Amino acid sequence: MPGSSSAKKATVKVIEFSQDEDEPRFELSFQSPKPSAVHQAALRSVIEAQGPLRVKILAALQQFVNDYKAK
Amino acid sequence: MVGGAQKSDWRFHKRICKKPEKKKKKDAKKPATASSSEGSGSASAPAPAPASSSKPKRKPAAATSQAELDAEDEEIVKSLKGYRYFHRDVSEHEAKIIGDITPERVGGNDSDDDPMPIAAATATPQSLATNSAWNTAKTWEERDMTTWAKSHLESLLVGVSQDVTDSLAEIKELADWDGDASIPVIRGRPRFLYDFTFNVRTLPSFPRRHASHTLPSPSFLWGRCCM
16 A cells, blocks of 8 residues: 555664764664665665765754854 | 059959958058957957957948949949940940941832842853853853753754655654763863764654565665575
8 A cells, every 4th residue: 555654663873972073973773663674775875974864964963063162 | 563453453353352442441450350360260260259349340331332332333334335245325426427227128119029130141042151250260160061952952853854765764853862061161261062872763664565575676785685
């Protein structure tokens, strides 16, 4: 059925987001109910280096740093 | 020396000591009784006759000295007036100098009892990276920004989404926070410190039919084979 979806859970762990690091590390993990291997791979593709989701997260983190330093 | 000191301080010690002048008069009259008492010894009681004869002579002297003491006491009390820390009457001259000391309301005669509002400038975000007004020596100050940082990161990250092939991966929440953020102001210079580790939970929505039936291309899977 088109449009129906299954609620799969994925978590991106942002590690060591600090002023001493140029860029935090990202770890992708999946929780039950896990997406299929195909979609796990698709998610990995967007969170890996230069991946679009990773770029968006990094842009949000940079925005946070800018707002923080404007305090 | 001692006698002189006693004379100068006489008015303060007169209750304890005797007047030197009267002592001389009494000493001139007393030698017989004094010698008799010395001769009889300290252990033996004095004879009743001389004791009874000396009493009538002493009574008027004691009465007069009592009257003199009362008069002198009054003078001393008058002279000491104003030197007692526990009770002090303010003279008219002092009252004129002091003036009206009735407590007055701070901040004018406003009838409103509400406390005065703090100036909004102290609560502006700009002041967070500077020393407090009281800290003129520019000593170490540190402000905890953890709560603000968490909420601000959530506002920036939650809602970020990305198309993933045939679905949408959207960040729903941030969880499992570890770390903190603070702005220490050291020697007048702010340092913006933050160190966080957190989980970005995404709920990718995959169409069921695609998840179960679509065969991925080998290039998309980076060498993984699902066939």
